[in-house]
Amino acid sequence: MNTLHALKPRYDVVIIGARCAGAATALLLARAGCKVLVIDRSAYGSDTLSTHALMRMGVVQLERWGLLPTVMAAGTPAIHMTTFHYGRESISVRIKPEHGVGHLCAPRRTVLDRILIDAARSAGADVRHGVTLCELQRDVDNRVVGAWLENGDGGRVGVRCDVLIGADGLQSAVARLVEAESYVQGMGVSGCVYGYFQNVERDGSHWHFVENAAAGVIPTNDGQHCIFASVPRSAFTATFRGDIERAFLQVLEANSAKLSADVARARLIGRLHAFAGVPGHIRQSHGPGWALVGDAGYFKDPLTAHGITDALRDAELLSGAIVDGRPGALAAYQHQRDGLSRDLFQITDSIASFRWSLDEVKALHAQLSAAMRAECERMAGIAVPAYHAA
């Protein structure tokens, strides 16, 4: 199939990247009546590196957009309790109904990204997978006015647009091509290994912390649990070189003997996945004719599991700014995003540094929880246009 077939020569918005940031932005802009093209070089429904946990603001966004019932109907377990383990001390927190949602969840990306992009397509967005951005088009004033796109068969097509959005992840080609400057750089970096396990008996999600290691147990689709083992990036290679399954169990054992015994008895589905760690960044996320959303503009260490929530939140803010269309609206988007993100970024950076005692990491989690509550409250104060609901 020619994935470039019958593209229009001009769109209001072209979005590069069709996962949580790009698909959600396409959905909201298409619902607002914009002519949207969203492309991704990966295949429809494919998986990506992630441990899936959504924080409350992410679940609230899905609920606001009318997509939470679809996510839950796909067999995503509702998470009503989250437990933090600091060495031998355990603290369980019941998820209270707030901001219109009574639980958290952790949908597989094969579920969440597909639901978002299907909703974008239903709202009228032109969606193309198997298509890669190769170059930007610019006018004589250097404003971005379009893109050159390629498919895997050597086909190449140019499209024009008013705004081009980079939702193309951590290694964003759009950010590189527009030379978006990083003005905040992370220092604390964790690496992790994770896998999916059947037959794990656990209530809710669990987050374990001991000196120089962490682990987590997150219930996800198909009756499976995503289980991860984290260490500081500086220790990643030495820890996981060689027999990765053995090293994985050893990091779990360091966190909790019960956890490693449970996992040793459970069945690993597929193979373990590894992420060696990348420092966080906050980047310039708008310029003449372009904007960035999701990891392309703002990435922080996955140890606090807030990247998908950020992507969904910032899709709401960016689409609002584009629909607003006034001069300064994109600058206001970046300002709003940064205001919502700075505390979360700094706390995450400290947690991912692993330079803490157990009492200190407990205090960092209390700060994280307060920052996430503030995030929900500030977002609740931002009027959501009626067309953003299904």
Ligand SMILES: Cc1cc2nc3c(=O)[nH]c(=O)nc-3n(C[C@H](O)[C@H](O)[C@H](O)COP(=O)(O)OP(=O)(O)OC[C@H]3O[C@@H](n4cnc5c(N)ncnc54)[C@H](O)[C@@H]3O)c2cc1C
């Ligand atoms: C190991 C790990 C665990 C994580 N766990 C969690 C978690 O538990 N909870 C959480 O909230 N977050 C987690 N995150 C973070 C989360 O996965 C990201 O924040 C999120 O995926 C960002 O979404 P995005 O849409 O911005 O980018 P991505 O999901 O990276 O999607 C970008 C898309 O752009 C496409 N693309 C890139 N370049 C091009 C191009 N040139 N042309 C066309 N398409 C292109 C790619 O194919 C990709 O599909 C984790 C991350 C990692 C690495």
